[in-house]
Amino acid sequence: MPSIFTKIITGEIPCYKIAEDADNFAFLDINPNAQGHTLCVPKKEVDKILDMDEAAYMKLMAFSRKVGRAIEAAIPCKRVGMSVIGLEVPHVHVHLIPLQSMQNATFQHKVSMTPEEFENTASKIRKHLK
Ligand code: 5GP
Numbered sequence: 001m002p003s004i005f006t007k008i009i010t011g012e013i014p015c016y017k018i019a020e021d022a023d024n025f026a027f028l029d030i031n032p033n034a035q036g037h038t039l040c041v042p043k044k045e046v047d048k049i050l051d052m053d054e055a056a057y058m059k060l061m062a063f064s065r066k067v068g069r070a071i072e073a074a075i076p077c078k079r080v081g082m083s084v085i086g087l088e089v090p091h092v093h094v095h096l097i098p099l100q101s102m103q104n105a106t107f108q109h110k111v112s113m114t115p116e117e118f119e120n121t122a123s124k125i126r127k128h129l130k
Contacts (some may be wrong), residue, residue: 004091017122031095041093042059049092080099
């Protein structure tokens with residue numbers, strides 16, 4: 001059965017899309033730690049990041065770097081944190097989180113955003129992608 005992230009990538013489930021290339025897909029996390037919290041996901045389903053083959057892992061990291069730099073340019077923050085957890089969804093994803101403080105990195109404090117705020121945030125980040 002396809003993962004929830006595969007369903008997002010194929011368009012079966014909607015998302016606030018940020019970017020896509022041949023191997024990877026980025027969209028806003030629906031329950032963000034901070035405005036701009038984004039997930040970068042390889043199109044090929046693998047559960048654990050350390051099980052990815054090296055080439056796919058390097059491509060995911062390069063893609064995440066590109067998306068992370070756009071987030072840093074678009075969203076006021078001290079820096080963008082990168083985190084890989086995967087305890088909820090067994091399909092590799094890199095969390096990119098705009099950080100103001102350690103609180104944004106804990107996954108225990110969430111921000112609520114309206115659909116309009118999600119769309120505006122995604123649009124701002126997309127504008128900084130080259
Ligand atoms: P983890 O597996 O790293 O613990 O967390 C999974 C992340 O995926 C969570 O931050 C959660 O909010 C996010 N997430 C789970 N389901 C969906 C979904 O349907 N859409 C989006 N955009 N994010 C999701």
